Amino acid sequence: xxxxxxxxxxxxxxxxxxxxxxxxxxxxxxxxxxxxxxxxxxxxxxxxxxxxxxxxxxxxxxxxxxxxxxxxxxxxxxxxxxxxxxxxxxxxxxxxxxxxxxxxxxxxxxxxxxxxxxxxxxxxxxxxxxxxxxxxxxxxxxxxxxxxxxxxxxxxxxxxxxxxxxxxxxxx
Amino acid sequence: xxxxxxxxxxxxxxxxxxxxxxxxxxxxxxxxxxxxxxxxxxxxxxxxxxxxxxxxxxxxxxxxxxxxxxxxxxxxxxxxxxxxxxxxxxxxxxxxxxxxxxxxxxxxxxxxxxxxxxxxxxxxxxxxxxxxxxxxxxxxxxxxxxxxxxxxxxxxxxxxxxxxxxxxxxxxxxxxxxxxxxxxxxxxxxxxxxxxxxxxxxxxxxxxxxxxxxxxxxxxxxxxxxxxxxxxxxxxxxxxxxxxxxxxxxxxxxxxxxxxxxxxxxxxxxxxxxxxxxxxxxx
Numbered sequence: 153x154x155x156x157x158x159x160x161x162x163x164x165x166x167x168x169x170x171x172x173x174x175x176x177x178x179x180x181x182x183x184x185x186x187x188x189x190x191x192x193x194x195x196x197x198x199x200x201x202x203x204x205x206x207x208x209x210x211x212x213x214x215x216x217x218x219x220x221x222x223x224x225x226x227x228x229x230x231x232x233x234x235x236x237x238x239x240x241x242x243x244x245x246x247x248x249x250x251x252x253x254x255x256x257x258x259x260x261x262x263x264x265x266x267x268x269x270x271x272x273x274x275x276x277x278x279x280x281x282x283x284x285x286x287x288x289x290x291x292x293x294x295x296x297x298x299x300x301x302x303x304x305x306x307x308x309x310x311x312x313x314x315x316x317x318x319x320x321x322x323x324x
Numbered sequence: 325x326x327x328x329x330x331x332x333x334x335x336x337x338x339x340x341x342x343x344x345x346x347x348x349x350x351x352x353x354x355x356x357x358x359x360x361x362x363x364x365x366x367x368x369x370x371x372x373x374x375x376x377x378x379x380x381x382x383x384x385x386x387x388x389x390x391x392x393x394x395x396x397x398x399x400x401x402x403x404x405x406x407x408x409x410x411x412x413x414x415x416x417x418x419x420x421x422x423x424x425x426x427x428x429x430x431x432x433x434x435x436x437x438x439x440x441x442x443x444x445x446x447x448x449x450x451x452x453x454x455x456x457x458x459x460x461x462x463x464x465x466x467x468x469x470x471x472x473x474x475x476x477x478x479x480x481x482x483x484x485x486x487x488x489x490x491x492x493x494x495x496x497x498x499x500x501x502x503x504x505x506x507x508x509x510x511x512x513x514x515x516x517x518x519x520x521x522x523x524x525x526x527x528x529x530x531x532x533x534x535x536x537x538x539x540x541x542x543x544x545x546x547x548x549x550x551x552x553x554x555x556x557x558x559x560x561x562x563x564x565x566x567x568x569x570x571x572x573x574x575x576x577x578x579x580x581x582x583x584x585x586x587x588x589x590x591x592x593x594x595x596x597x598x599x600x601x602x603x604x605x606x607x
Contacts (some may be wrong), residue, residue: 213332215349217354
């Protein structure tokens with residue numbers, strides 16, 4: 153019984169980042185605070201994906217990232233797959249950074265996160281501009297990218313703290 | 325240079341192809357899948373169009389359910405605010421209502437007091453002599469002692485034995501005098517004994533309190549056949565009370581003659597104390 157409880161508790165705690173990712177994609181909640189500060193918006197999904205793919209890819213998994221992207225596209229009314237590609241690009245950058253980096257610190261994470269944002273937004277822009285009729289505001293997109301980058305250390309600290317209470321195996 | 329390019333290639337390959345122990349799909353597979361879905365959606369393929377309708381419906385419902393608690397938040401917030409406002413308003417209204425009720429009681433009390441004082445002032449003063457109006461301070465109904473406390477004492481010239489009247493009607497006499505207050509022993513108290521007279525024949529008797537509302541007539545003439553509805557007055561035989569103060573009406577209670585007092589001893593709010601000189605020996 154105690155083992156079952158422990159396993160259940162571990163799975164709930166370990167699944168929380170994934171649940172947040174799904175919930176953010178599924179719900180109408182966004183991280184746009186235009187009512188508080190006109191230009192303030194950031195992409196929490198990207199931060200979650202980048203952080204956990206970098207620290208421990210078993211927490212999220214590429215399959216879930218793909219599905220979260222599909223769901224986000226449906227909810228946001230974007231062409232199907234566009235967010236998936238964008239998210240998987242972030243995942244790819246994170247996986248690459250993990251492969252080539254030995255010492256991971258906040259600074260290196262933060263700096264390399266800039267690459268992830270860049271590639272993710274680039275892919276997003278290329279696909280939108282070339283394959284759909286959607287109009288997007290480059291200024292808004294830039295602000296979003298900027299604040300996503302800016303808030304990364306804050307979220308990094310929170311996740312780092314949360315990671316300590318998780319029941320994680322050594323990353324594969 | 326060649327080595328670093330190799331490392332780069334290895335890292336890229338690893339990132340794209342490595343699945344890991346828990347992952348079922350490699351990154352490159354999912355990327356390709358996402359691109360295919362994207363292209364199919366962009367080019368409006370019938371199959372993906374139909375699938376998208378189903379997916380949209382399912383996800384919209386899920387979104388609706390998942391955001392339901394959040395949609396409730398503003399309502400809950402509003403309800404809490406409204407409830408808090410209602411509670412506060414209710415509290416204020418209760419306070420106001422209480423204040424109004426108090427005012428109403430005060431008005432009623434003042435009205436009654438005014439009526440009572442007016443009655444006293446307008447009544448035909450049959451009782452001669454100096455008198456003083458007193459307010460009943462305490463009218464605590466005790467099973468043993470029928471008395472009241474008034475707000476006049478020796479300061480106002482009150483002495484023991486002075487008769488106390490309500491309007492024109494006798495209610496009792498002073499039995500205890502303090503500087504600012506006095507105790508009035510009521511006619512229905514067990515210790516009260518008043519010489520009275522009644523009827524055409526001016527029958528003399530003693531009005532004795534029996535602890536009940538109606539005192540009893542004692543020491544009646546031996547051959548006297550009592551009957552009711554006769555007015556009883558003080559006789560003044562004791563030298564304490566002035567003669568002719570109305571007390572009540574006789575009532576037959578089997579063989580006893582009781583007196584229904586004109587002034588209800590339980591309903592006194594103002595009384596008048598007759599400031600007459602009392603003979604301490606008589607008292």
